[in-house]
Amino acid sequence: MSHSRAVLVTGASRGIGRAVARAFAEHGDRVAVHVRSAVAEGESTVASLPGEGHALVTADLGDATAAAELVARAEAALGRPVTVLVNNAGIATTPALAHPPAETSATEWQAAWEEYLRVNALGTAMVTHAMTRRLIEVGLPGRVVSIGTRGVHRGEPEFPAYAASKAALHSMDASLAVALAPHGIAVATVAPGFVETERVRDRLDSAAGEAIRADSPFGRVGRPEEVASAVLWLASPEAVWTSGATLDLNGASHLRP
Secondary structure, three states: OOOOOEEEEEEOOOOOHHHHHHHHHHHHOOOOOOOOOOOHHHHHHHHHHHOOEEHHHHHHOOHHHHHHHHHHHHHHHOOOOOOOEEEEOOOOOHHHOOHHHHHHHHHHHHHHHHHHHHHHHHHHHHHHHHHHHHHOOOOOEEEEEEEEOOOHHHHOOOOOHHHHHHHHHHHHHHHHHHHHHHHHHEEHHHHHOEEEEEHHHHHHHHHHHHHHHHHHOOOEEEEHHHHHHHHHHHHHHHHHHHHOOOOEEEOOOOOOO
């Protein structure tokens, strides 16, 4: 693009979020790096970005009010309205958060659903609403790209609440793509499979690692940079006609007709 955009990447302290922030910065955009509490990692991400004018913003997306205020804080930090939002933040799958129905008490089951939906669905919805309402107010086009998951289509038997919370994002994006197109705002979703990040390194190095990599016929898992490249393209002017689409990024580990 001929001029830089203001980009907000939620959950950008490391992993996919950091790779996405770097991809936009390398493209010449000005990036607001969001973290909840990992300030040191967020500062490291900001410091690693090429270019100038990047900023660190904090908010707990589990707090709907804080989530709704995040876009205004990013705009103030970047000095211009946010025209690209990447919804990456959320509670992921870890062994400690597993809640298979046959092994989970009613209390634990309810807690898992409330936590995943509060952060992954409601918090992200509040950020998205604030960003898109602001663009409509000032009359600017924009792009929203949400990081969903392969598990929406394949299922997550150990983490049903996680899959459902991400399915809510997939469905929200499809609805918003229609609702926001008249305002020049395109909305798309990416659905990664297993991606090699700091959070899952122990699992890949364990006895289960071989089976995880064998899930794809390429014999490996995805890389954060591969997800970032797709997100960067979906946020480009050339990709406006993908609005409403979900892009699978799973190395043929799960195929849909």
